[in-house]
Structures are given as C-alpha cells and as structure tokens.
Amino acid sequence: MHKNTINTRLGLAVGLALLSNLSFAAEISGLHFIYKDWELACDNTGACRVAGYQADEYLDRPISLLLQRAAGGNTPVVGRVKIVKEQIPISSKQLEILMLGQSYGTVSVDEKTGEGKLSKGQTEALLKAVQSTQPIVWKADGLEWRLSTAGASAVLLKFDDFQKRIGTTSALIRKGTQSNDKVLKTQPLPLTQMKHYQRGMAKRLNVNDVQAKRLALILKKTTSKEDCWALYDQNFLSEDQITIYPLNRQNMVVEAPCWLGAYNYGYGYWVMDKSLKQIQQFVTTSASSFSEGQIFATQKGRGIGDCGTQDEWAWNGNRFVKTYQVIQAQCKGFVGGAWDMPLLISKVREVQ
Template identity: 30%
Template sequence: MRATHVNVRSLGRAGWLLAFAMVPAGALAADPAAVSFSHKDWALQCDNTRACAAVGYQAESGDSEPVSIRLTRAAGPGTAVQVDLQVYTEKASPAALQVTAGKFRLTGLDGNSPQVPAAQVPRLLQELLRSEEAIVTAGKDRWVLSLAGANAVLLKMDEVQGRLNTPGAIVRKGTQPESTVPPAVPAPVVKSVKPIPARKGDAALAGPLLAAVGRADLEGQCNGGLPDASDVKVHRLTDRKLLLEVPCGMGAYNFSSLLFMTNDRAPYQPRLLEDVDGEFDPATGEVRSAMKGRGIGDCWWMRSWRFDGKGFVLTGEQGDSMCRGFPGGAWQLPAYVTR
C-alpha cells in the first residue's frame, strides 16, 4: 500500500472543526509571507522562507485511484525543481512506475519512492504545462493525474518566488537576470526551554486550578461537556508556573483542548493561551495539534509550539487541505518553519 500515514492524535480548536473545510491551507499561517493558492486540481503552499511546494491530484470528479505529484523549490536564484510522485493502491506497492505526459515518457521509477531524476525534470515540466493529464502506470494498473490548474498554480509559484520573466521561471520565462530573484528569507530562530520535572502535589492542583478557570469561561468554549478534575492534566513548566490542559471539544473525528498558564499557588490567575492548542509533551515542552479534514484522514493541518521560558511560540505549521483519497494524507506542505 503506497501512502503516507500520520499516527498522531486529532486535535484542534473547536472552531477549526468546521472551518477546516472552508479555509485554504496556510490561511492560519503565522507569517504573512506564507502564501496559499489553489485552482481546480492543483494547489500551492509557500512558507515563510519563500520555499514553495505545488501539488496536483487526480480529478475530483474522475474515477482514477489516488495519484499525486509534488514540485518543490527552495527560494533564491538558480535553485532546482524537485519532482516527487505518489500513488495509492490497496495492492502491494508497485516495484516500478512509468510516467507519460504528452511527448514525455519516463520508465523505471522506484514504486516505493518515485522521484523524477533531476536531468528529466525540465522536459517533464514542459509537458505538464502543455497537456491536460499525465498517466502513471504499473503493469495493468493505471492512474490519471489531472493537469487542470497546473499552469495557474505554477505561475503563482514563480510570482511568489520572484521568478517571473527570468530564465529559471517555470511558466513565464524571460531574459531578466537570474540574479534579480530574491534570496530565501531566513527562518526565525526559536528559543526552546525544557520544562522542569513535575513536583509531588502538582496533580492534586487539578481541582483548584479548574475552579479558578471557572465554569462560565468553559461553558462558552466547550462543546463536549464540562470536564471535571479527573479529566484535566497539570504540567510543571517552571519553578512557579504550571500548564493546565483541559479537554474541551469533541467532533466527529477531532478533539480539542484548552491550555491555561497558571501560578502554582493561589492566586492561580489562569491565562488562556488563545493561539495555542493541542497536546503537551512534558519531555520536550512542545504542544502539537493535528486537525483531520474528514473521516478517511486524507487531509490534515498540523501546528506545533515550543515553550521558550515565558510562553509558547509557534515553531511549525504544515498540511494539505486537498482531500483526494490518500489515507493519512499524501503530503505535508510547510507553511511556517523555524530553527
């Protein structure tokens, strides 16, 4: 079976449960430099460094089994396009794949990790822009990759990376010097601080901390019923600060928690972390959130934060909102990256 599986608990704010189907990938990205764009069967995600990934799938209204192509390119002049393929089948993964697009034909691609050789990428790109579909085969098995939307998405990729009218552009080539292409934006550096070990008696604070939060605040945000002290988790952050993890929302296939930073003694003064949600890992100080777009789990959106000694800072955001039949999702496209 050829697919990417995401073994992570489905978490996310209750409001996201409905918003996911309507908000394009990357719309929640923390940095305005991150760009999302989609047209027909293709989509683009560029992160805050200007690195971009364009993906295409089988036609949503067609009868092809799931197939996808991913074109990735780092920012800056002279960078190459990398092309990866993926097919899904309930049979064993094919040993080798063949790709045909217009006059381009490539055989012998590794069925487990099909990547187009760098020397063949320019020819393939030409045919992707000229054709209506590309065919991937393995023996008698056949997948049809739609190219509807490819020109618009790849043109947008050139635009975001500042390549329009340069020799390195994918769609709109020109004679403007390659040196005019802007460089990559450095990824932000995040300070990460490991929480200190839990203390005896921390767990017993669940009841008082929950009482300090108050029922009124929880009633307005929790759709899964109000939790009691046995449902919440208390994590030690620093010598005097705690993190209260309150299970709050339940959807068809997503679950959400509210996170509060508090003092470890009265007055507790709980403060809701409004832009942070998910499950806390006390070993690393990381909060991870994963939101599944629909029951089959073929589209996800994920975020992560790290404790920096004072609060939580976004460290990563990635996903793919095109739900096209790959259990676990076909790709995770970065929208926000850090160091």
C-alpha cells in the same frame, strides 16, 4: 521531543507571519493555495512545494506529483511521484511517463513508500506538459494512473509569484529576460531554544471540583464561547478533567477541554503563575496534547484520506512560540496526505 520538530521536516488557509520572538526574525510568511486538483504550500524559508493529483473520477488509482523548489535565483526544481504502495505492480516497480503523446522513460518507485524521483529532463518536460489540458499518464503492467493537469498553471503561477520569479529567467510559467537578482532569497531555519523547562508530576482535577470551577472562571476571560464552549456552558463529559502541568519555578501550564466535534476535539492551553491566579499567556483552544515543554495540535478534515492540520508550539523560557504548521488539504486517496507540505518549519533545541 516530537519527531516533526526534531527532524525539522523540509520536504498546510492562509498566510502565516512568524512570531517575533523566534531567535531568528524571519520576514517570510507562509502561503497555502488550492485550485482544482493542485495545491501549493510555501514555508518561512522561502521554499515552495506543489502537489498535483488525479481527478476525482480516478480516485480508485491515486497518484500525486510533488514539485519542490527552494528560494534563490537558480535553484533546481525537484520532481517526485507517488502512488499508493499497495497498488505497486508485483512484477515491475517502473512507471512509464506518457506526456503529450510521447514517452519520457520510466521512474522507479520504492516498494515501501510508493515514491520515485524524476530525472531533471523528466521534470522539465513535465513542467511544460502540466500547462496543457491533457492528463499525464503513468503506466506499469497494463495499469494506468492519470495525473490531472486541471489547476496546475494557476498554482505554478502562484508559486512563481511567491518566490518573485515572474518575468525572470528562472520562472516556471511566465519566463522573461529579467535577471534573478530580485528573486526571493532563502531564509535560515529559525531556532527556538527551550529554556528553563522543568519536568514534574501533573495534577488532574475533575471538572466539577471547586478548584477546577474556579480555574474555569479565570480561563474563559481570555477566550470566547464560540472557541471554548465547554468552559462557558460547563458542558463537560463525565471523564473530563482540567490538568495542571509544571513548567518552571514560576509558571504552570493549564489544559482544559474546550470543544468536541464529530471527528475532532480541542483542548485549551494557558500559562499561569504558580498560584494559578494570573494568566501569563493564552496559547490555543484547538490543541491535542502537552509533552516535554511542547504543545501539539492535530485536527482531521473529512476529505478522502482524512486530511487535516498539524501545529506545534515550544516553550522558549518566556512564552510558547509556534514552531511548526502544516495544512494537509488534498489527500485524494493518500491516508494522512501524500507529502509533507509545511507553512512553518523551525529547529527546536532544549537548553539545560
């Protein structure tokens, strides 16, 4: 089973409503928001993560700050900093923080990850400093990393708005005197139970086989030429196949190539009956693979560091439900992204 859903990563455009057939009927929709050098991702439990980066003119020395806070009235804000591990000074693992012309001590960074945790006092001071126009400077052994504050206030205000904190004593930006009684409450992590999944041998058809062509005619009825042009134009590569995976006694999963781009490709996935005549569910045209009752989609963007998206679906005995979603929009020199910033997280458990 995929590590993302086993570990249920807690800590990327778009509001995301949870599907009603998750075992817990969550009411919180995920949120993603970017402004200048800052980015916000809030998930279906109500937790939010804010990431700030250096300005583009300092891309040779990447740095990112993560501010994370769960929903709930008096939950703390946890701050972490990250630099590219290859740039950690050999003689010192301590980064000194300079904010508004004053030193706020040091943060120790892990030599394997480049990450370090801020103290409560440093985090509180930083929340005030990022609302200024002055960059926050981190120093070690004569080197400097400059965290941009451009966009921070707008993103933090969105953070407060999502968690219904504006005007309350727990707000980050617009504090007030209102109590925290109506602040967004934390929602439990939803559970998707994988039921009645039966492993078996996959059947692979050349796209020019008679059966493959017959399947293509059925599959394209549930999608569009824009989303799955390969099915419509029959414009396949020589090695392309339509693959049929066993799902259970009644259903099969059909995988077909849909599109190919400069950096990405997309497969379509459908649940069909055993005779491959009826479509039970259309899932997506932008996934990458199927394995052990789950569908995975990983798409790259073309920002610095190859940002992108990740989505996952799991079979719950009746249909595939989305269990995980991340949009990594600003990598800014961190290959694959500096932090996990999900919009949707859940537990996935296989039930025999």
